[in-house]
Amino acid sequence: MFPQAHVYFAGVVLEKMSDAVALGSIFPDMAIGAGVNRDVSHNSGLEMFDFLKQDSELRDFALANITHGVTPGGLDYYGDEKNPPYEKGYCFEKGRALVEVTIRACNIPPEMGWWKAHNIVEMGIEMQVSSSGEYGGYLYSAFQNRELVADISERLGEFYRVGSLPFARRMSSFPSYIDLSAPTAESLAVKYGFQMQYKHSIGINIKEVAKLITLASEMVEEDIDDFFLSAARRVKKIIGHVIP
Numbered sequence: 041m042f043p044q045a046h047v048y049f050a051g052v053v054l055e056k057m058s059d060a061v062a063l064g065s066i067f068p069d070m071a072i073g074a075g076v077n078r079d080v081s082h083n084s085g086l087e088m089f090d091f092l093k094q095d096s097e098l099r100d101f102a103l104a105n106i107t108h109g110v111t112p113g114g115l116d117y118y119g120d121e122k123n124p125p126y127e128k129g130y131c132f133e134k135g136r137a138l139v140e141v142t143i144r145a146c147n148i149p150p151e152m153g154w155w156k157a158h159n160i161v162e163m164g165i166e167m168q169v170s171s172s173g174e175y176g177g178y179l180y181s182a183f184q185n186r187e188l189v190a191d192i193s194e195r196l197g198e199f200y201r202v203g204s205l206p207f208a209r210r211m212s213s214f215p216s217y218i219d220l221s222a223p224t225a226e227s228l229a230v231k232y233g234f235q236m237q238y239k240h241s242i243g244i245n246i247k248e249v250a251k252l253i254t255l256a257s258e259m260v261e262e263d264i265d266d267f268f269l270s271a272a273r274r275v276k277k278i279i280g281h282v283i284p
Contacts, residue, residue, distance in 0.1 A: 041119050041131070042166035043069070043218045044175035049115045050104040052272045053279060059182035060097045063192060063211070064104025066179070068116070070214050071196075074206035083111040089282055091199050097188070098195060103279060112278045118271040120158065130267050131158040131165070134259060138252060145248035146236065160249070163228045164256025166219075168264055176220040183215050225253040 041049070043066045050065035051057045071081035085106035092098040110117045120129040127133070135142075135157035142157040143150055170176060183189065189211050190204075197204035219227055229250040236242045 047175040050107040059185040060101040061104040062178040062182040064101035074210040082109040131161040134161045146244045167257045170222045225250040
């Protein structure tokens with residue numbers, strides 16, 4: 041999922057919002073840019089909680105981090121990996137119908153089609169979420185909290201054994217890569233175009249991708265709330281086991 045969706049979901053699960061919750065909810069993705077492998081950043085939630093749980097503010101950060109990841113099952117598990125009883129996660133299942141048009145719009149080989157189609161669905165969801173609340177504003181406030189950012193950088197540098205500087209740099213630059221206001225299909229397509237060029241040296245058709253994002257937003261409108269609530273119930277059970 042994209043950042044504002046993760047902020048929204050963490051708020052639903054934890055029934056609170058703060059700078060620590062907002063940053064924790066997107067941390068597994070930020071950590072990748074700080075040199076932490078995705079498989080590590082998305083599967084170390086319980087270990088991070090044990091490391092940070094004595095600090096009340098960073099405890100909330102660590103709990104929000106759990107709501108994001110894959111192990112234990114957070115939003116990315118149910119969005120990407122598995123959303124029982126379906127074969128794959130919600131975004132991949134919704135993306136099945138968009139694979140062929142995504143291949144053409146993104147100028148990609150067929151083997152990349154389903155993955156990129158699920159990204160299109162994620163951007164459609166981001167449009168839905170951002171229109172219903174100030175989730176970008178929560179992130180903006182969190183990134184302005186220099187003391188908290190410095191504290192997170194220091195502690196997570198210890199946890200991942202890479203030092204604080206990679207995390208401080210990443211959290212300083214990350215706002216420029218995401219939409220902190222209400223994104224449009226066009227703004228999301230433009231940022232996705234930069235990402236595709238950077239990651240794969242591929243130029244996408246921005247206009248056609250924007251159309252697909254709009255279509256995806258319409259496709260998820262009927263059941264995205266049910267998905268979020270179902271996933272939140274499951275993640276709350278995990279949080280309940282983590283917190284005595």
